[in-house]
Amino acid sequence: MHRAGIFNGIICGVSSVNHEFPEKLFNFFLAENIKKLKFARVKSIGHCENVSSLVISPAQYTNFMIAIFDLWLKLDDPEVEIRDIQSVVSLILGGNKRECIYMGQCDQFVTVYSDGLIYGCDSFPKTDDLCFGSVFDEPTAVRSNSRLQTFRELLEKRKEFCHTCNWYFICKGGCAKDCYEQFNSVEPLSEVCKNLQRYFEHISAKIRLYDLIEPRTVHSSAKGGEDRV
């Protein structure tokens, strides 16, 4: 696929098998001339029971991503794109494009199953709470689906809860699945928040070394974050 020019990049699962070897992984992909990367934490999401031995904690994943960020910065090759890192770096530098997990718009990402049913993001287990209709329904019926409306209201409550956080301008409440203990939770998991904050602070501190962050951006984030989107 790479040779045929139809290969855009890879998503690499980060698990108990490889999370301690960020440099080895990073160098492997570069050696294979794979320069568009995304790393995703392997976590238990309720679909399968037999993945638990591969699951890593938010802290382990954060350690991995911080190491990857440092390697990316040290390499300093603009052709190397690591999605999550570029999203965070861009937002710290005043950009407004972001990966889904930092959009606060999880209702915009759905899963269509083989029977045509439309559910929420596939990060979630397939549950009735997130069944928004079918591809055979009228689009207006799906958009006004009561469960979709309930989900949207939940996302707004979460954003309201997080709005005073220094890093809200990046995460917007975070991934609706990963950052919360239960589907109906409004307050995010402290373990996830603590590690996201550590990750954002690490990247921000490195960027501040080069005086690239405009005072307006620093000021707004420290005050709870203006909504730049």
Add this chain to the structure above:
Amino acid sequence: MSNAASVATAGSSSIPKVLLQAKKEAATQASGETRGWDKGPWDKGHWANRK
């Protein structure tokens, strides 16, 4: 912070290219200029607004 910044800004060549590129792209985003990733389909591998 101010000490670190003054050291790093002593010469602009010391700023990593990846950060300069990111700064440029952030400015483009903030300006509202339309780029390929807003038009979709996102077949260029860009990270913005993707799952």
